[in-house]
Amino acid sequence: MVALQAVSGAAFLDQLINGLTIGMVYVLLAAGLSIIFGVMDVINFAHGELLALGAYLGVAITTAGIGNFWIALLVAPLAVAVLGGALERLTIRPLYGRDPLYHILLTFGLVLIFVDAIELVWGTQPLRPIDTGVLSGTISILGFQKTLYSYFVILMGSVVAGGAWLMLERTRFGLVVRAGSMDRDMVRHLGIDIDRYYTLVFAFGAFLAAFGGVVLAGRQSVGPGMGGSVIIPAFIVVVLGGLGSFRGAVVGGLLVGVVQVLVQWQVPFLEGLVVFLLMIGVLLVRPQGLFGSPEWHDPGEGGELLTAAGSGVLSGRQRRLIGGGVVALLAIAPLGIGVLYGSYAVNTIIVDILIWGLFALSLDLVMGYTGLVSLGHVLFYGLGAYATVLFALYLVPSIWLALLAGILVASLIAWVVGYLSIRVSGVYFAMITLAFAELFASLALKMPSLRRQFNPAISSLGLPTVPPLTNGEDGIGSGGFYYLLDSGPEFGDVALLGEIHLYYYVIVALVVGSYLVSRRLIDAPFGSVLQAIRESEQRASFLGYDTTMYKRRAFVVSGALAGLAGGLRATQNLGRASPGFLDWLLSGEVIVMTLLGGMGTLYGPMVGAAGYLSLEELLLSNGIEQWQGVLGIVFVLFVLFVPRGIVSIPALVQARTTAQSDAPPEDDSTEVKD
Template identity: 55%
Template sequence: MVPGTQLLDILLNGLTIGMVYVLVAAGLSLVFGVMDVLNLAHGELLALGAYFAFSLVTGFDGGGFWIALIAVPLLVGAVGAVTERGLINRVYGRGQLAQILLTFGLLLIIYDLKRFVWGTDPLFYSPPAVIDRTITVLGFSYSGYSYFIIAAGGLLAAAVWAALNHTRVGLVVRAGSEDREMVRNLGVDIDRYYTVVFGAGAALAAFGGVVLGGYQNVSLEMGNAVIIPAFVIVVLGGLGSFRGAVAGGLLVGIVQSAVSTLLPTIQGVVIFLLMIGVLLVRPQGLFGGTGEGVSAGRSEPSEFVGGLGGGVLTGRGRSRLGVAAVVLLALVPVFSGVIYSGFVVSLLITVLIWALFAMSLDIVLGYTGLISLGHALFYGLGAYATLLTLLYVSPSAFVALGVALATTAITAWVVGHVAIRVSGVYFVMITLAFAEIVRQVVVRADVTGGSSGLFGAPEPLYGIGGVGIRFDEVLVGVEPLLFTGDALFYYFLLAIVVASYLGVSRMMAAPFGTVLRAIRESELRARFVGYEVRSVKRQAFVVSSTLAGLSGALFALYNGFAAPDLLNWINSGNAIIMVVLGGSGTLYGPMIGAAVFTLIERQLSAAIPWWRLLLGTLFVVVVLFLPKGLISLPARLGDDRAGVGGPPASAEEVEPDD
């Protein structure tokens, strides 16, 4: 039996961190409820508040913390308002994917701005001594600063609730969340209220950052650590429900505190299981009304998916260009060590692995219209399955690849069976939840090497039954064209990527691909004409996830290790960037996007510490001005040269997607 003092300690710890969650989730839910914007950069606004608070606390002796409590939310709120007015409002009406993509780009920008201004080391500041002391009541001693966080957060949440329910601004905001067009038709400038709401949400997150920074250290990753539980809270409470955000935040905080104390082995998993259960039983959340969240759970067409209707070139031109690209790639090892160093081969191996991963995601994103933030689950699972097979089952690379494909396919079927029941933002969150659950299991399991990952696998044998070759031990070819090691793996990988592309291309050109595009454009219409929509979406999800697992398996074969970071949701976000950056719904576009992303990451990161800022800026520009991706740039430039209103394309110029 748990002692009473321990229960009280668990409760207060949960209320402390739960109140921070309330401040973050309330702003996130408020923004979504009124504006239908799922802001992935919301956690970075909290971190920005903590960093600003550090500067004020260290710059002003004594009263810096109290100044920060007032000034920082106003400052970050102003940043949020300007961001909404200058960027976010440009993607209204362009689908939820546009908002997710734009805010992910902003996440990268803010992350590197923090790096540039405050550096990479953790920072510390202490609250004023008057609240940073132990308080003893009836023999129970507890941190006075935790009491302060609970009280201050509760008062602020109560003030926001009162403003929403008892002021004219709150009336307009609530009305706009129900029917914005009606409010606009009544002569109210709802856009101004959008700016106010977004700024208020940013200010709430910043206040949470100020108090959290005094509770723990201030670090670059604190925004990422908070945003995932905040998403869980918003879904649990009900998308757009302020009351749900408050109740969900406190609930998650208490549950986390209790589990970390009493059942630490399942810490980090319980809240995701809880969210999945709520999504399946009551998708609108615990406090959402029967009509709330409908738009969040509806698939909607987006200008970012669907290909180019023929792409940059005609079908024959694309085929010729593709053949030329493969020939050029095949020549890369030939000139290694002659024109350039062997590093180029290694770099292109990384590019090809990411290209396969991006292409796999395009099946569900570009062709089916489903946004998955959990695709890294299958990438990481493929890597772990490969290494575990090499370590404990067989040294054969082919056996390891077979086990990885089977493992990811079975897992994808299970996850897809659950996830396909929902759509829209709910699908985003449920895939994210599964990925986080598996990542937490991997971190805590001994067989996976825990947080250190798996290392020490034997050199793969490319053969079966002990008969085969190891690439590092053989020379293939004739003088002067002799290949070994990385060069042989490069050709092996290139063959798999080309074969995968051709196979998926045929699949997308078949009736199966036609059904996927029909579902993407209108799921309701596809269901009406007799398609088994859920079954087809599940099949697409399994194919996509299995290819993602193959890319992870190839990563493990080449690098010889697997780490929990492979399952991090940021990798799923990076893959989405690649897909949209190149051009979704085309298969080859995401592969080009993967090449551009990887080259920017690898080359710029070595020369410029703030490369994420440049990449995020590029991505924001693509989202705003080039939604069809880089492959549409030549056509876009051609249209600009021809002038707006030029002659339409003839029928023979328009071709179906590959």
């Protein structure tokens, strides 16, 4: 018994060291995120790619014979820090004073650029871990052996984190940074160039991320998805500890690392679920995190959310005529198959645009009209897809009832998530919706494991066991049930509408109908209240409106439309749904489309979806493999220079033309003196 306890204690200590090792990497990543947010109010979604870039540079330095692990540990983070400073000056600095949403959007565009740039330089195959030399050896402590590198990571991470804290709290640089985070204008009036300090802060955050990347590359292989795999845990860390809190980043990083390892060790089928539940619980009970408000941060109210409403040059009648013309073109599009273009143009490209346009429209209801940034909106899209497929597979094989089931399930979950989430606002709302989406995505992957764990117990009670619901990574399908649509009418022996074409018209009708219903809601008093909440929730509340109720209702309607979009995508995908429908990057893409077209207009996001997917198709058809990077560049330019989206471009051109025509003519005459 004593020997067994000793072995268990040694095993626990072994797992604890593993957790502290991983947690220290999270500390390095989350500390940079917290510092940047605490000082600059910037949520940097590209932070994970900075870690990945540091890892790749570290591998390149060691494999090219330029230096060893120690050289890589210094040079790679410094190089990424220089890049981070340049990014701050060129892209982030112009956005100061705008709503924090634009920082999220901009850095998501940077993610697309970094991912493709890394693949362009280093390829898509994983690279071997960095040779850590003498640190790869083992050392025996308390009766069990552990690699020396694990202790090195814990020690080095502690030194770097401690040094960062001392720099922020005990140096003149830290004093200026803390003062600037509380009152930027006051620091400027004292004659201090606070913008230069902000550049240094962003560069320092990039340094910490890249340092963590090199450290991580000494433990595992380096691959293209490395940045995306760590950014979500990093956000969990900063939310748990408190956005902007350096102490919170340290404690949260170690806590998440240890919890992940212990759960994987003892209850592996719950791995990936516990940390999201922990994040949601903290946000609901204590939105400011375990350590409360940041130690030196006063965010203020943020800038204006620049919507495209009212920025057009067309009258309402002209817009209706154009809309009717677009619908007419969609109606006759199948008639051109085999004459003007192939079936791919209609059954794939146009259908993709319609479905993504509906998804973007659903997001616009909460983001463009209510001012709620939902980073987890893909949750309702994915649930709509799964519910549609499961209903047709296990209940009634009817596309109409299956789509209705998808809408109802997405609406129900949207009500639950909205009921819990609407009580927080701003960045915290964005984070809690992301947490819910990641929780369901992890659950979709873990469902087969959960079935294996609980079905025997359920069966022993004489109850029916749980059937396959997701099939994990393989996804689940109903066998292409969209063919259950009746064929179209016939004239003689010629079918006027084939099954595929009839399905196309179903999508057109549902998308157009959804737009008309949404337009009716926005034009009603309900929509006016939503826009009042977006402009000033406090003012709307003073006028007697229950703003929480209105936001929840808008969230449910938005979730229902997203569920319909997901159901249509599943039917187009031969009646299959997979965890890819719940990938958080899809939320980022639909936000890109919404801003690209012009949020706050309903039709703008649909235009943005058409532009985004058309550009993607153009790049792919021309053999450009780095199409995501090109889209990222286009999106970053739009965020910087055309924040109101594509639909605002005619107004910008008209304003520029009017300004030039109204300018007084230059006097080129010269006075001749005798």
